[in-house]
Amino acid sequence: MGRYVLIRLSQAALVVASVMVVVFVVTRLIGDPVAVMLPLEATEENRAVLEAQLGLDRPIFVQLGNYMADAVRLDFGDSLWQRRPAIDIVMERLPPTMVLVFSGFVLGLLLGAVIGVVAAVRPGGWTDRLSVLLGLLGISLPQFWIGLVLIVFFSVGLGWFPTSGSGSVSHLVLPATVLALPIVGRIALVTRSSMIDELNTPHVKDATARGLSRTRIVIAHAFRGAGIATITVAGWELIGALAGGAVVVETVYAWPGIGFTAMQAIERHDIILLQGVVLVIAIIVVTINILVDITYTILDPRVKFD
Amino acid sequence: MTGDRPLLEIRNLEVVFPTPSGTVRAVRDVSLSVNPGESLGIVGESGSGKSTIARASLGLIELPGRIVGGEVLWRGRPLTDEKTARRYRGRQISIVSQDPMAALNPIRTIGAQMTEVMARHLKLKKQQARKRAADLLEKVGIPEPGRRLDQYPFELSGGMQQRVVIAIALSCDPLMLIADEPTTALDVTTQAQILRLISSLQKELGLALMLITHDLGVVAGACDLLKVLYAGEIVESGTADALFHHPHHPYTAALLGATPRLDGRTDRLRIIKGHPPDLRSVDAGCSFSPRCPHSTTYCESEHPLLEPDSRGGMFACWHPRNRLEPRSVAQER
Amino acid sequence: MTPTRRTNHHLDRPPSHGWIKAVLQDPAALFGVVVVVVLVGVALLAPWIAPLDPTKQDLGARLLPPFYARGGSFEHILGTDQLGRDVLSRIIHGSRISLTIPLVTVTLAGVFGTAVGLLAGYRGGRTDTIIMRAVDTLFSFPGLLLALTILAVVGPGFWTLAIVLSLRIWMVFARVTRGLVLSAREAEYVDAAELIGASPVRIMLRHIAPNLTAPLSTLAVIESAHVILSEAALSFLGLGIQSPQISWGLDVAIGRQYVFSAPWLIILPGTAIAVSVLGINLLAGRLRIAADPQESAKRFAATAALPGAQSG
Numbered sequence: 001m002g003r004y005v006l007i008r009l010s011q012a013a014l015v016v017a018s019v020m021v022v023v024f025v026v027t028r029l030i031g032d033p034v035a036v037m038l039p040l041e042a043t044e045e046n047r048a049v050l051e052a053q054l055g056l057d058r059p060i061f062v063q064l065g066n067y068m069a070d071a072v073r074l075d076f077g078d079s080l081w082q083r084r085p086a087i088d089i090v091m092e093r094l095p096p097t098m099v100l101v102f103s104g105f106v107l108g109l110l111l112g113a114v115i116g117v118v119a120a121v122r123p124g125g126w127t128d129r130l131s132v133l134l135g136l137l138g139i140s141l142p143q144f145w146i147g148l149v150l151i152v153f154f155s156v157g158l159g160w161f162p163t164s165g166s167g168s169v170s171h172l173v174l175p176a177t178v179l180a181l182p183i184v185g186r187i188a189l190v191t192r193s194s195m196i197d198e199l200n201t202p203h204v205k206d207a208t209a210r211g212l213s214r215t216r217i218v219i220a221h222a223f224r225g226a227g228i229a230t231i232t233v234a235g236w237e238l239i240g241a242l243a244g245g246a247v248v249v250e251t252v253y254a255w256p257g258i259g260f261t262a263m264q265a266i267e268r269h270d271i272i273l274l275q276g277v278v279l280v281i282a283i284i285v286v287t288i289n290i291l292v293d294i295t296y297t298i299l300d301p302r303v304k305f306d
Numbered sequence: 307m308t309g310d311r312p313l314l315e316i317r318n319l320e321v322v323f324p325t326p327s328g329t330v331r332a333v334r335d336v337s338l339s340v341n342p343g344e345s346l347g348i349v350g351e352s353g354s355g356k357s358t359i360a361r362a363s364l365g366l367i368e369l370p371g372r373i374v375g376g377e378v379l380w381r382g383r384p385l386t387d388e389k390t391a392r393r394y395r396g397r398q399i400s401i402v403s404q405d406p407m408a409a410l411n412p413i414r415t416i417g418a419q420m421t422e423v424m425a426r427h428l429k430l431k432k433q434q435a436r437k438r439a440a441d442l443l444e445k446v447g448i449p450e451p452g453r454r455l456d457q458y459p460f461e462l463s464g465g466m467q468q469r470v471v472i473a474i475a476l477s478c479d480p481l482m483l484i485a486d487e488p489t490t491a492l493d494v495t496t497q498a499q500i501l502r503l504i505s506s507l508q509k510e511l512g513l514a515l516m517l518i519t520h521d522l523g524v525v526a527g528a529c530d531l532l533k534v535l536y537a538g539e540i541v542e543s544g545t546a547d548a549l550f551h552h553p554h555h556p557y558t559a560a561l562l563g564a565t566p567r568l569d570g571r572t573d574r575l576r577i578i579k580g581h582p583p584d585l586r587s588v589d590a591g592c593s594f595s596p597r598c599p600h601s602t603t604y605c606e607s608e609h610p611l612l613e614p615d616s617r618g619g620m621f622a623c624w625h626p627r628n629r630l631e632p633r634s635v636a637q638e639r
Numbered sequence: 640m641t642p643t644r645r646t647n648h649h650l651d652r653p654p655s656h657g658w659i660k661a662v663l664q665d666p667a668a669l670f671g672v673v674v675v676v677v678l679v680g681v682a683l684l685a686p687w688i689a690p691l692d693p694t695k696q697d698l699g700a701r702l703l704p705p706f707y708a709r710g711g712s713f714e715h716i717l718g719t720d721q722l723g724r725d726v727l728s729r730i731i732h733g734s735r736i737s738l739t740i741p742l743v744t745v746t747l748a749g750v751f752g753t754a755v756g757l758l759a760g761y762r763g764g765r766t767d768t769i770i771m772r773a774v775d776t777l778f779s780f781p782g783l784l785l786a787l788t789i790l791a792v793v794g795p796g797f798w799t800l801a802i803v804l805s806l807r808i809w810m811v812f813a814r815v816t817r818g819l820v821l822s823a824r825e826a827e828y829v830d831a832a833e834l835i836g837a838s839p840v841r842i843m844l845r846h847i848a849p850n851l852t853a854p855l856s857t858l859a860v861i862e863s864a865h866v867i868l869s870e871a872a873l874s875f876l877g878l879g880i881q882s883p884q885i886s887w888g889l890d891v892a893i894g895r896q897y898v899f900s901a902p903w904l905i906i907l908p909g910t911a912i913a914v915s916v917l918g919i920n921l922l923a924g925r926l927r928i929a930a931d932p933q934e935s936a937k938r939f940a941a942t943a944a945l946p947g948a949q950s951g
Contacts (some may be wrong), residue, residue: 015779022780026789133667136924140917142868144875145891145909152902163898202408209364209403210423210474211396220422221411228413243781248872262784263876266791278788281781289779301413301458 008293012286019282020071024064027271028056037080037269076276081268086276090258094280096166097250097257101241103176104249108183108241109234112138113227115184116191120226121218123196131188138185143245147178147252164254175253179245183237190233194226201225228300235292239285312339313381313482313514314363314399320375321358321367328586332358332371334538340482345508345515347525347546349561350535353582356518359535360486363516364399365391397427400475402504404487406467410459416470417455420477427478442473446503465496472503482514483507489524501528522561526550534558537583537593540612544619554615554626557594592624600625668925674918681731682738689728690716694883697723702901718903720893726903730911733887736880737915740870741863743801744808749859752809753851756816760824761843771817774810782807783869790878800879804869808862815858816851823850857926864919871912887912 034050051057054077055066070076076086112135119131154174155163161174198204199222207217247259254260258277265273297303321333333355340346350356361367362378365385378385380399385391403409411419420442421435430438436455443451446469459467468488475483485504489497505528508515517529525532525546533543534557542555553559580597592610595601602625610622663669681688697719704711705718705726717726759770786803793799823846832842871888873879880886887908894904 011776015776018776019780019785022785023788026785027792129667132924136917136920140864140868140913140920142871142875142888142891142909142912142916144872144888145905145912148891148895148898148905149909151898152905156899156902202403202405203411205366205368206401206403206409206471207411209361209366209395209401210426211392211394212422212426213392216422216426221414224413225411239779239781244783247783247787248876251876262787266787266878271792274788274791278781278784281784285781286779299413302460 008290012290015286015289016279016282017068020068020279021064023275023278024067027275028060028063037271071275071279074280076279077272079265079270079273079276081265081270081273086273087280089261089273090276090280093256093258093261096255097242097246097259100172100175100179100250100255100257101238101246103172104179104245105183105238105241107176108180108237109187111180112184112187113191113223113230115188116226116230117195117218117223119188119192120195120199120222128192131192135185135188135192138181138183138188140185141181143178143181144248144252146181147174147249150174150178151252164252166255171253171255175249175255178252179241179249182245183241186233186237187230190230191226194229195222198222198225198229228296231292231296231299235288238288242288243281243285311381312341314338314340314516315379315382316359316363316376317379318376319359319362319373319378321355321362321371322374323371325370325586330585332538332585333362335376336535336538336540337376338533338540338543340514340516342481342514343512344531345517345529347529347532348516348518348535349520349522349525349532351520351582353585354535355538356520356535357486360401360484360516360518363484364395364401366395396423396480397478398481399484400478400480400482401484401486402468402471402475402488405491406464406471407459407491409471410467412459415456415458416462420455420470420474423474424477438477439473442477443470446470446473446476446507448473463496464492465500468492468496468500469503472500472507476507476511479511480513482516484516484518486518487520488517490520497524504528522550534561538585539593539622540620541594541623542619542621543612544615544617544621548617548619552617552627554619554621555594555623556598556600556625556627559627592622600627665925667921671918671920671922671925674914675922678734678738678915678918682734685732685735689725689731691725691728693724693728693732693885695724699723702897704901705903705907708903717907718901720890720904721897721901726907729885729890730887730908732885733890733908733911734915736870736874736884736886737867737912740797740801740804741866744804744866745859745862747801748805748808748862749812749855751805752812753816753855755809756813757820757843757847759813760817760820761839761847763821767817770813774813778807778810783872786869786873787876787878790873795873795878795881797880797884800870800873804866804873808865811862812855812858815854819851819854820847823847853929857923860919860923860926864916864923867912867916867919 034047034054034056038046038050048057055063058066074087078084079086079089082089115131115134119128119135122128151163151174154160161170165171195218199218204217204221207221212221246257247262249255250257250260251263258281262274262277265271265277316336316338319333319336320331323330323332336355336359338346338348338359348356348359358367358371362373363385365378365380365388367373373386380390380394383390385394410416417436417439420439421430421432424430424435424438425432428435439455440451443454448454448466448469454462454470459470462470468491472488483504488504489500492500501524504515504517507513508528515529517525519525529546531543532546532549533540534549534555535541536557542549542553542558549558550562553562583593583596591606591608592598592601595605598605605624608624610624612620612622614620615626700715700719700723701721703715703719703723706713706716708718711718715725715727717730719725720729755770755774759767786806789803790799826846832846837845870879870886871891874886874888875892877892880889882889890908891905891912894901894908897904
């Protein structure tokens with residue numbers, strides 16, 4: 001167990017380090033950060049000052065070394081926009097994102113699992129067809145669009161929920177729903193497929209031959225197996241919601257989270273703040289990956305740590 | 307309980323499986339009955355429909371399969387009715403299937419899989435069920451039964467797993483046990499042990515037994531009565547003794563030739579040439595005729611029906627072997 | 640069987656399931672095919688079928704509602720935007736990006752990813768380990784955020800967008816290809832070909848490639864749907880397609896400022912995205928069944944079990 005965790009942790013560290021290098025290469029080498037940050041009317045002197053401030057006048061490997069050393073301590077430098085440590089801003093904006101992503105993820109997981117199970121119980125029947133259609137709709141509707149459509153109908157039209165912002169549960173309803181949609185879709189489709197496989201295994205057939213009730217077979221036998229098969233996909237969905245969905249949904253609803261912050265940083269050419277967001281998200285993503293692996297080993301007795 | 311009334315009665319059963327390339331007639335006009343305490347062996351190659359008969363005896367024909375004719379009765383009640391079947395399945399009729407590794411849920415403990423069946427049929431509380439489960443494990447010869455309850459199937463050997471499956475099958479004091487190739491997935495020494503276990507439990511508990519196998523050697527000591535299945539039809543039936551010593555049907559004779567003897571002599575081992583027929587299009591004549599060494603043009607066009615013989619059994623063949631009075635005489639009369 | 644034998648039972652066989660026939664019998668797949676055909680057709684013929692120039696401004700005809708809304712007319716069937724541009728014409732022209740971006744992206748990513756997957760799967764051993772470890776590492780990157788960073792730094796544009804979007808998709812192709820190669824290599828005929836000394840390239844082309852075509856084409860279709868969604872999202876966020884080029888996602892972003900007064904500016908271009916992606920996904924679902932014999936057996940079992948679903 002200890003060895004396993006150690007290996008996973010070193011793999012995770014490798015991922016985070018590679019993300020750092022990639023972000024460094026992208027921001028310092030491919031792009032021209034100074035040109036991006038400076039206003040158009042800036043002079044050569046302004047440019048030299050900013051370069052010195054960012055340490056861009058030093059050799060590239062020294063820059064990378066310094067950057068990595070700072071980033072490990074979560075020190076990304078001061079945000080150009082707010083003139084205070086980028087990490088402070090990121091940490092302030094993280095909790096709202098967590099609330100949003102967690103609500104959307106749990107909602108999506110529950111709804112998706114229920115739809116998937118209902119579909120698999122009678123494959124080919126109308127419930128199955130409807131569930132597959134719902135699942136495909138979930139993964140096909142653009143989130144930013146459905147977010148705006150919900151605003152048109154429920155906020156502008158019916159006035160049930162606020163159009164944007166945060167602070168109450170009613171603020172959370174629409175963004176969490178939109179975030180949940182692709183999760184519902186994918187989890188429903190995957191659960192359906194693994195439930196159908198599971199219901200056709202010999203041990204489920206033998207459980208039927210022992211006279212167990214259909215409900216017990218579906219829940220205690222088939223869903224348990226299918227659930228394990230779904231965990232990996234659920235992990236990807238959580239990561240997708242955090243590193244992708246949240247940016248779009250928070251932007252649509254002006255939800256003051258980390259994704260909205262990333263877009264604000266981009267608008268204000270605040271590369272430092274953007275780096276901070278990307279790296280913190282990368283750390284959370286690898287943590288989720290580890291948690292998924294551990295959950296897997298706990299739920300499936302056949303898998304052992306090694 | 308009446309001694310002579312059969313427990314299981316199958317009358318003229320017809321089962322089909324539609325497939326994308328045509329409908330397979332898996333079981334054709336099969337009738338059989340099993341009396342209390344009796345042991346019946348069903349012998350046939352894979353694809354002969356023997357597993358379908360086992361499933362049908364539990365009222366379980368998996369989709370897309372369909373029963374298109376005949377009846378399956380459990381003490382006079384139709385098992386084709388799902389509600390009736392569910393009442394007896396696992397309670398009065400139990401099954402031990404081929405691969406114990408596949409029969410047990412890999413991610414649930416042995417205890418959980420045993421107790422849920424007792425909770426369902428005997429309405430036992432958890433502690434009572436666990437106690438009974440441990441007793442059952444001991445009865446089927448599993449050491450340290452208390453510890454096994456919390457183990458997962460993969461932690462046991464194949465033979466031990468099959469013993470667990472047998473214990474589950476016996477857990478609700480059934481009247482009949484169906485063993486569908488119970489030893490095929492096991493190694494040779496374990497096979498013999500499991501067979502002995504099934505036989506001794508059958509006698510000790512007075513169970514009716516339906517033992518299904520491709521191997522005549524398996525049913526040799528275990529069954530009183532035999533039915534030989536070919537291409538979904540019964541081609542010969544009778545007492546084990548009669549079929550072993552005087553097989554009438556050339557297929558039975560060929561199966562006997564193909565049975566490796568326990569003394570290790572393999573000189574009698576003959577492989578039956580050819581393949582079983584395609585059950586999507588069944589021909590008019592005898593199904594075995596393409597592989598039969600005694601086949602004539604008559605065999606190819608006329609379907610032989612089961613008819614009684616002098617030993618108290620039945621056979622379906624135009625040119626039977628080992629007959630005291632040749633059939634040709636009977637036909638000339 | 641010997642030809643002399645009569646057959647007295649010729650049981651009902653379902654009709655041979657040709658691909659086209661299967662699609663025609665499945666309304667969902669048919670919808671998918673129609674959507675894809677319409678999308679391609681509209682994109683190719685956009686300049687000829689669009690009623691008006693999509694970039695022509697008419698400040699006298701700003702924010703006109705579509706025909707179904709009050710005050711709408713058939714002059715601008717789907718209304719106009721804040722600059723008086725015809726919404727229908729913009730949607731028709733927007734289809735070009737929704738066709739070209741997935742085409743370019745999936746081709747780039749597909750070729751590269753398949754090559755990497757072939758290399759890893761065929762060479763095996765350390766090459767395989769190193770490549771797949773690298774792919775695993777890259778795969779756990781926070782995809783969209785990294786794409787945003789690159790686009791923000793490098794600057795948006797058609798080719799930047801295509802490359803950024805292919806950065807993740809090639810890995811899917813690499814993984815799938817590797818898996819297919821590994822299972823194809825297990826097949827006896829590949830062993831046999833190796834034994835008789837066929838060259839690796841020959842084995843690859845003659846024996847392994849045929850097993851890849853169907854699943855990889857299906858994958859390309861599925862990934863096209865992803866690309867359309869991602870392009871629309873990035874354009875919506877202002878980091879994808881830039882004006883004066885026309886993209887459905889970009890038009891939704893513009894309409895966002897008129898959510899109270901002109902909701903059709905959001906609803907209509909977004910519907911175009913949703914319908915296209917749904918259509919492609921429905922088609923992909925059918926293709927997956929066609930490409931995977933196990934999947935089609937499952938489906939047959941399911942439909943045959945339904946009363947009346949069996950045709951004679």
